[in-house]
Amino acid sequence: MSRQSQNQIRAVISGTGADLPEKVLTNSDLEQMVDTESDWIVQRTGIAERRIAEQDTSTSDLAANAARRALKSAQIDPLDIELIVVCTATPDMSFPSTACVVQMKIGAKNAHAFDLSAACSGFVYGLDLADGMIKSGRYKTILVIGAETFSRIVNWTDRSTCILFGDGAGAAIVQASTEDRGIIASYCGADGAYADTELLAVPAGGSTLPVTAENVKKQLHKITMKGREVFKLGVRIMPEAALHTLQMAGLTVEDIDLVIPHQANLRIIEAVGERIGVPSEKLYINVDRYGNTSAATVIIALDEALRSKRVNSGDLVLLVTFGAGLTWGASIIRM
Ligand code: UT7
Secondary structure, three states: OOOOOOOOOEEEEEEEEEEOOOOEEEHHHHHOOOOOOHHHHHHHHOOOEEEOOOOOOOHHHHHHHHHHHHHHHHOOOHHHOOEEEEEOOOOOOOOOOHHHHHHHHHOOOOOEEEEEOOHHHHHHHHHHHHHHHHHOOOOOEEEEEEEEEHHHOOOOOOHHHHOOEOEEEEEEEEEEEOOOOEEEEEEEEEOHHHOOOOOEEOOOOOOOOOOOHHHHHOOOOOOEEOHHHHHHHHHHHHHHHHHHHHHHHOOOHHHOOEEEEOOOOHHHHHHHHHHHOOOHHHEOOOHHHHOEOHHHHHHHHHHHHHHOOOOOOOOEEEEEEEEOOOEEEEEEEEO
16 A cells, blocks of 8 residues: 555554553462462463552553553653543443543543443554544544453452453553554454353443342352353454454555554464464564453553564554454554
């Protein structure tokens, strides 16, 4: 595809940041909590450890810390932010939105703010939204955050799910620019046929099953998942989304410098890499250290890749994700 014409508005990621809680929960720690073995977890998921937020740390705390670092790396003032989108499945509370709490915590008084619910696909959905809003000409500076405290919704007696998840947040400042970089192609999809199947859900706590003593006793306010089915869907959907987005951009996988897939399971990541034809050195992996941080995985990974210079200015990055809903999405960005 030809490079952009001059003066075309692009949505550029001008700064990123992340925040991971200090507390580490290892596989050996989990051996003390449920009937599992460290080797099993490593072989089936690739996860060695994950981070867990302290009890007095909320999703908005992680989100605000990540946002402050992103502001610093973009070298902008919080008052320049016009919109805050917090992508999360673990908000501080049902309402007010976590985004409003973040607005207060970082002093972004000129921004309006809302949460976006797309489970693990959240950040890619948020980026897609920011891309559209910036290209419309209405916004110049948007803060998109993926932030989660899944430790709060994990059933710590269910060995098939509690081993998978961790807490963390990542943030990106997305700004209008006429430079020849930024979001080149972005694509999101959903299939609500999977929404009420308990394939991957927190069934209670909303209008369908309000919080009652009985629902809590049945652990319905915690994650329930049919792991094997989710696995198969991820391995099918992420390559489709990635290839579709490459096609939209008029690029091939060889053009991409780094692929950052949703970090849910190493076997899923490797299968995605194989199916889209990416050599392992171009596949970003940090699931071993953080587990699945849902909406935060891809932006935590992008922030790490930028800071470690695995990704440099001008490089092409492909983010691809899937999650409950079902939802999925991919984004190609020239950094
Ligand atoms: O963001 C998206 C969110 N979720 C995902 O991406 C998760 C996708 N799915 C997965 O990652 C995998 O399905 C799991 C890691 C959850 C499970 O791995 P699996 O290879 O699909 O195992 P399985 O569910 O088919 O279970 C195999 C066996 C079962 O025992 P039996 O029935 O064969 O006797 C499980 O009970 O492994 C057992 N098992 C465990 N054993 C030791 C399940 N969890 C554990 C465990 N430790 N933690």
